[in-house]
Amino acid sequence: MARSDITIRAEGLTKRFGNLVAVDDVSFTVRQGEVFGLLGPNGAGKSTTIRMLCGILKPTAGYAEIAGINVVKTPEQVKRTIGYMSQRFGLYDDLTVRENILFYARLYIGNWKKAAERANEVMEKLELHSYANTTAGQLSGGWRQRLALACAITHKPPVLFLDEPTAGVDPLSRRMFWDILYDMAAEGVTLFVTTHYMEEAERCDTIGFLWHGKLAALGSPEKIKKTSIPAGVYTIKGVSPAEVVNTLKGLPFVAETSQYGSEVHVITNIPEDVTHKIREQLMAMGLNQARVAPSVPSIEDVFMYISHEKANNIKQNE
Numbered sequence: 567m568a569r570s571d572i573t574i575r576a577e578g579l580t581k582r583f584g585n586l587v588a589v590d591d592v593s594f595t596v597r598q599g600e601v602f603g604l605l606g607p608n609g610a611g612k613s614t615t616i617r618m619l620c621g622i623l624k625p626t627a628g629y630a631e632i633a634g635i636n637v638v639k640t641p642e643q644v645k646r647t648i649g650y651m652s653q654r655f656g657l658y659d660d661l662t663v664r665e666n667i668l669f670y671a672r673l674y675i676g677n678w679k680k681a682a683e684r685a686n687e688v689m690e691k692l693e694l695h696s697y698a699n700t701t702a703g704q705l706s707g708g709w710r711q712r713l714a715l716a717c718a719i720t721h722k723p724p725v726l727f728l729d730e731p732t733a734g735v736d737p738l739s740r741r742m743f744w745d746i747l748y749d750m751a752a753e754g755v756t757l758f759v760t761t762h763y764m765e766e767a768e769r770c771d772t773i774g775f776l777w778h779g780k781l782a783a784l785g786s787p788e789k790i791k792k793t794s795i796p797a798g799v800y801t802i803k804g805v806s807p808a809e810v811v812n813t814l815k816g817l818p819f820v821a822e823t824s825q826y827g828s829e830v831h832v833i834t835n836i837p838e839d840v841t842h843k844i845r846e847q848l849m850a851m852g853l854n855q856a857r858v859a860p861s862v863p864s865i866e867d868v869f870m871y872i873s874h875e876k877a878n879n880i881k882q883n884e
């Protein structure tokens with residue numbers, strides 16, 4: 567890959583807070599126009615990683631580069647290149663939509679006339695015009711999210727960091743928000759997003775999965791699904807999911823059971839096909855109607871598996 571294709575580069579990025587290693591030796595690259603999704607449980611180190619990449623937080627060790635700028639050495643220089651939508655959005659609730667956008671536009675652009683023009687442009691782009699005179703505090707979750715995005719892009723940054731931009735937002739607004747993100751990526755903007763929504767993770771070009779500060783998986787959703795679970799994943803339908811979970815949970819070859827509506831996903835810890843073993847166990851409990859089939863893991867299965875395996879490894883080493 568040509569070096570110029572790479573917009574974000576992290577090498578051995580590490581952040582310690584006292585004894586806690588919040589981000590532990592993390593390395594990855596993101597190409598221009600790519601949508602990169604950083605996943606991981608609460609406290610995994612996602613926001614800390616973003617803050618280091620944005621030059622807000624100085625890494626304890628390692629290197630970070632945005633569009634050729636060394637963020638560790640010259641964090642100030644990166645400010646004009648990036649937009650940052652923080653996890654708490656950073657809006658002024660008592661200011662109107664237009665005033666919030668103007669505030670950021672003036673901060674970044676300086677020239678008031680140009681800032682006002684750009685504020686109008688951004689409101690147009692994100693369809694915020696009808697709310698221009700509404701205070702931010704009165705907006706619903708979906709519109710607050712749009713306003714936060716508007717504020718983050720007033721200076722047309724080529725790289726955009728979005729920390730849980732869709733948390734608590736309804737599915738339709740989330741979908742519309744992702745459509746906007748895709749349009750931006752198609753225009754060449756590089757997007758770095760954190761999310762707890764697995765269907766959003768599926769829509770990223772590349773996913774990084776953080777676990778206790780370490781990058782436990784990295785690659786396209788397809789690659790991660792194919793390679794992260796060395797054992798098998800099975801779907802069980804046709805019988806009470808609660809009874810299936812009760813029957814299979816705790817069996818030596820079962821790593822994880824999760825209920826999805828009327829079906830159950832089972833992740834094993836051995837590579838051999840255990841379809842018949844699962845069927846036997848269920849039949850022994852009278853669940854004769856169960857339909858058991860090997861299946862392709864979802865990103866959520868991978869998330870569960872990695873968390874389970876890592877937690878087990880820690881237990882074993884204690």
Ligand SMILES: Nc1ncnc2c1ncn2[C@@H]1O[C@H](COP(=O)(O)OP(=O)(O)OP(=O)(O)O)[C@@H](O)[C@H]1O
Binds near residue numbers: 609611614
């Ligand atoms: N300024 C700080 N001082 C001390 N510890 C911190 C600080 N910031 C973060 N941490 C700790 O670092 C770890 C990683 O936090 P971080 O906010 O990066 O996680 P996260 O993956 O963004 O979690 P969430 O999904 O809840 O947003 C946590 O244990 C957190 O308590």
Ligand SMILES: [Mg+2]
Binds near residue numbers: 613
């Ligand atoms: Mg966070």
